[in-house]
Amino acid sequence: MNKGTYDAVVIGGGMSGLTAAITLCDAGKTVAVISKGDPVCCLSTGCVDILNSTDEPFDGISSLPFGHPYGLVEQDLIIEACEHFMETAARGSLPYAGSIHKNRHLITPIGMKKTTCLVPKTMEHANCDENEGIHIVSFRGLKDFFPSYIMLQYSNTGCSIFDASVSSTIGIAERFEDERFRETFADWLSRQHIPEGKIAIPAVLGIRSSFSIYKELSQRTGRTFFEIPTLPPSLPGIRLFKCMKQAFLARGGHLYWGSEIASVEKLGAIIEGVTLKNPGRVGRVQGRAFILASGSFISGGLFARMDSVQETVFGLPVYYPENRSGWFKDSFFSRGHQIEKAGVEVDSSFRPLADAPFKNLFICGSIMARSEVMKYGCGHGLAIATGYAAARSCEGFVR
Amino acid sequence: MNLDFQHCIRCTICLENCPVFRVNSDFPGPKQSGPDSQRFRCDGETPVDHWITLCSQCRRCEIACPYGVNPAEIILREQLDYGKKHYRPLVSRLFSRVYYLGNLISLIAPVANRLVSVKIVRRLMAFTGISDYLKLPPYRFHAMKRSWRWKGSHKSKRKVAFFYGCYLNYNRPDIGRKIRDLFASAGFRVVLPGQVCCGLPALGNGDLAAARRLAGRNVSILEEYIDRGFDILYSCTSCGLMLTQCYPGILDMEGGKKIAENTYNIHEYLLKLMDEGLLNLIFESVTEKAAYHIPCHLKALGIGYPGAMLLERIPGLEITVMDDLCCGLAGTYGLRKKNQDTSYRLGIIAARALRDTGASYIITDCATCRLQLSQLSGMPARDPAEILFESLKGSVNMKRKKKL
Ligand SMILES: Cc1cc2nc3c(=O)[nH]c(=O)nc-3n(C[C@H](O)[C@H](O)[C@H](O)COP(=O)(O)OP(=O)(O)OC[C@H]3O[C@@H](n4cnc5c(N)ncnc54)[C@H](O)[C@@H]3O)c2cc1C
Ligand code: SF4
Ligand code: SF4
Numbered sequence: 001m002n003k004g005t006y007d008a009v010v011i012g013g014g015m016s017g018l019t020a021a022i023t024l025c026d027a028g029k030t031v032a033v034i035s036k037g038d039p040v041c042c043l044s045t046g047c048v049d050i051l052n053s054t055d056e057p058f059d060g061i062s063s064l065p066f067g068h069p070y071g072l073v074e075q076d077l078i079i080e081a082c083e084h085f086m087e088t089a090a091r092g093s094l095p096y097a098g099s100i101h102k103n104r105h106l107i108t109p110i111g112m113k114k115t116t117c118l119v120p121k122t123m124e125h126a127n128c129d130e131n132e133g134i135h136i137v138s139f140r141g142l143k144d145f146f147p148s149y150i151m152l153q154y155s156n157t158g159c160s161i162f163d164a165s166v167s168s169t170i171g172i173a174e175r176f177e178d179e180r181f182r183e184t185f186a187d188w189l190s191r192q193h194i195p196e197g198k199i200a201i202p203a204v205l206g207i208r209s210s211f212s213i214y215k216e217l218s219q220r221t222g223r224t225f226f227e228i229p230t231l232p233p234s235l236p237g238i239r240l241f242k243c244m245k246q247a248f249l250a251r252g253g254h255l256y257w258g259s260e261i262a263s264v265e266k267l268g269a270i271i272e273g274v275t276l277k278n279p280g281r282v283g284r285v286q287g288r289a290f291i292l293a294s295g296s297f298i299s300g301g302l303f304a305r306m307d308s309v310q311e312t313v314f315g316l317p318v319y320y321p322e323n324r325s326g327w328f329k330d331s332f333f334s335r336g337h338q339i340e341k342a343g344v345e346v347d348s349s350f351r352p353l354a355d356a357p358f359k360n361l362f363i364c365g366s367i368m369a370r371s372e373v374m375k376y377g378c379g380h381g382l383a384i385a386t387g388y389a390a391a392r393s394c395e396g397f398v399r
Numbered sequence: 400m401n402l403d404f405q406h407c408i409r410c411t412i413c414l415e416n417c418p419v420f421r422v423n424s425d426f427p428g429p430k431q432s433g434p435d436s437q438r439f440r441c442d443g444e445t446p447v448d449h450w451i452t453l454c455s456q457c458r459r460c461e462i463a464c465p466y467g468v469n470p471a472e473i474i475l476r477e478q479l480d481y482g483k484k485h486y487r488p489l490v491s492r493l494f495s496r497v498y499y500l501g502n503l504i505s506l507i508a509p510v511a512n513r514l515v516s517v518k519i520v521r522r523l524m525a526f527t528g529i530s531d532y533l534k535l536p537p538y539r540f541h542a543m544k545r546s547w548r549w550k551g552s553h554k555s556k557r558k559v560a561f562f563y564g565c566y567l568n569y570n571r572p573d574i575g576r577k578i579r580d581l582f583a584s585a586g587f588r589v590v591l592p593g594q595v596c597c598g599l600p601a602l603g604n605g606d607l608a609a610a611r612r613l614a615g616r617n618v619s620i621l622e623e624y625i626d627r628g629f630d631i632l633y634s635c636t637s638c639g640l641m642l643t644q645c646y647p648g649i650l651d652m653e654g655g656k657k658i659a660e661n662t663y664n665i666h667e668y669l670l671k672l673m674d675e676g677l678l679n680l681i682f683e684s685v686t687e688k689a690a691y692h693i694p695c696h697l698k699a700l701g702i703g704y705p706g707a708m709l710l711e712r713i714p715g716l717e718i719t720v721m722d723d724l725c726c727g728l729a730g731t732y733g734l735r736k737k738n739q740d741t742s743y744r745l746g747i748i749a750a751r752a753l754r755d756t757g758a759s760y761i762i763t764d765c766a767t768c769r770l771q772l773s774q775l776s777g778m779p780a781r782d783p784a785e786i787l788f789e790s791l792k793g794s795v796n797m798k799r800k801k802k803l
Contacts, residue, residue: 004674037465038412166424170414174421233411242723249720254708258462259701278701280643280659299465
């Protein structure tokens with residue numbers, strides 16, 4: 001065998017792929033991650049939804065319909081996976097708060113509430129009731145953040161606007177990485193005579209060191225803050241992705257970023273390697289086992305034709321509702337479009353089901369059939385749980 | 400017109416990754432400069448969006464975009480069109496000719512090196528539009544092109560031609576010669592083909608015609624070597640990007656595809672030989688902690704980061720790989736006064752992150768990254784090839800029996 005062969009090659013650098021990759025690194029395996037681009041995590045709130053359709057997500061999992069991929073992960077393993085995630089994030093200076101037994105409700109930029117479970121510590125105090133005094137601090141020119149909408153929902157709310165001389169979330173977040181800017185901001189804040197209660201701020205407290213910036217600001221002003229996630233570009237989502245990616249690198253993993261899979265090299269039921277589509281020469285990555293975490297339609301793991309759905313890397317059989325006319329509900333915003341059920345069906349070892357075409361291929365994340373991430377509100381949670389479990393199964397195989 | 404921009408779903412992922420957008424609010428970022436504006440651009444029209452020249456062509460947007468849109472290339476085409484239809488400032492003209500300048504300066508190296516430290520010369524440079532916050536690297540008279548042109552046996556079946564590029568040529572020929580010697584001692588026939596600048600500085604400074612002229616000369620020379628069974632090697636990641644992506648891509652050179660298919664990064668090549676069991680490198684162990692910075696253009700090459708992947712095999716060398724930093728200098732971009740502030744700010748961000756790793760030095764493949772990062776962090780910055788030689792101490796062992 002080629003000496004450069006990895007124990008495991010993960011295709012897709014999203015929450016599920018990186019979780020699987022980190023788990024395998026922790027088990028002492030050599031791992032490569034190939035991704036054609038950044039994952040949907042970057043567009044998310046950075047909060048981990050476990051199961052939003054109930055108030056007690058962990059208990060709710062057991063009442064999901066038969067065939068939901070959560071059902072493939074043993075209960076103990078789900079707890080272990082979440083603990084592993086919390087630990088990884090904390091080691092990457094992005095500590096999370098919350099428990100998988102209880103959901104939380106966060107304020108959104110338009111004043112509505114969002115149900116979620118595990119939140120970055122900068123949002124730990126975002127559970128507010130309607131009569132609680134909140135003061136919103138926003139920034140001049142900031143788009144996609146609407147203090148007035150929030151004030152309509154929360155009676156006791158005030159608002160102040162700071163001029164950061166830039167108006168994009170990313171631009172402001174970069175400023176917060178600078179100590180002098182933080183000083184100026186804290187001074188300004190202390191001059192605002194904000195009434196008692198929590199202070200809400202759009203999620204712009206830094207890119208790389210959000211938690212330490214948050215802590216420093218709280219200490220400097222003696223106030224309780226919480227961040228409100230914004231529309232994309234969403235800093236908490238970016239932070240989570242970068243934290244996971246850096247955690248993988250710190251464990252000695254190798255990244256091949258920006259390349260799509262061009263072809264698959266197989267020998268019978270064993271995948272030996274994949275080639276990478278590059279403008280120049282095609283690259284080649286070989287592995288003893290492969291994990292497919294290429295996401296759903298939005299990331300291109302699945303592709304819909306007029307009358308069928310395809311899996312784009314290995315051409316695996318895909319489950320999808322038969323009749324195209326039944327794929328969508330009438331309203332775009334209604335939950336539970338049938339097409340959300342599309343995906344790759346797997347067995348209890350996370351290998352593709354049916355005629356199990358490959359022995360060394362494992363599947364995880366939103367590409368799994370019947371995951372219905374939007375309907376149940378289980379995006380990152382399912383990615384973490386199945387990523388962890390698939391990695392465990394893969395570890396057994398490459399041992 | 401290229402219609403790839405229509406695949407854009409406006410997700411803003413490219414924007415999240417644009418270093419310039421982070422620190423310079425005059426630049427609207429890759430989404431707006433690329434696919435968003437492209438819908439309104441027509442062939443034959445004079446471009447008016449002058450802010451497109453603020454893009455440093457780091458290509459991070461392209462690597463991040465999951466939908467196959469290439470904002471960097473859309474912007475580059477627009478920059479070139481802009482350069483063609485507007486007056487190009489003196490500094491752009493100078494920088495698109497760095498190769499010829501380098502030629503000249505290296506001839507009078509000892510004098511020139513002293514001149515740039517004279518105040519009045521520095522003032523003059525600033526007046527021309529050259530930024531002044533960095534100390535420029537000294538030039539060498541004994542350039543690569545004045546070195547011994549070949550090494551290793553005539554009869555060897557394994558043949559490589561080393562495209563050393565301008566920086567090793569004029570500024571660090573010592574590293575270049577060591578690379579040549581390393582391959583020779585591994586049993587290769589190594590040649591240093593006659594070559595000119597890869598053309599990137601011309602491209603980055605809005606001069607497509609000059610870039611194509613330079614590329615044309617390189618293609619015709621390198622093609623001949625390929626036909627004679629040579630593989631082409633590069634060490635500078637920006638040269639690599641030109642040879643493997645821009646020649647067949649935006650420059651659309653005849654023969655470009657052939658160059659791309661036969662050209663390798665030196666570390667990628669060594670790794671490949673080692674993994675195929677054809678080469679055995681025996682490293683001496685060290686006790687060191689280094690931070691490896693992935694240059695933007697290496698990222699864009701899509702080959703991982705072979706320099707670090709190779710050095711990781713040195714026992715006792717602890718490497719922290721940093722993936723998300725842009726040094727900000729981007730070739731000649733940060734050397735222009737108008738980009739100085741952007742470049743400096745990005746450099747400081749990267750330097751701080753590298754210092755925070757607790758490493759004692761920085762390793763990175765790109766010479767301009769090293770220039771910027773070492774000066775702004777106060778840490779030494781080294782080429783991976785330098786570390787490689789040190790830990791090899793001459794023990795290169797090529798298995799001669801197997802065929803390549
Ligand atoms: C706008 C939006 C907001 C969301 N917000 C939240 C939230 O706040 N909380 C929450 O818990 N969940 C949220 N979700 C859901 C959640 O983000 C996803 O369900 C989850 O992150 C999916 O992770 P994944 O790893 O399965 O796939 P993805 O994140 O989709 O990752 C797939 C990766 O594979 C790569 N890839 C695909 N095809 C190939 C190929 N051929 N070759 C190489 N690489 C390939 C892609 O580039 C991508 O990086 C949100 C989803 C969306 C769309
Ligand atoms: S160019 Fe790509 S990354 Fe940028 S907004 Fe469009 S689809 Fe998203
Ligand atoms: S190439 Fe770099 S500087 Fe230019 S738009 Fe893309 S990310 Fe920004």
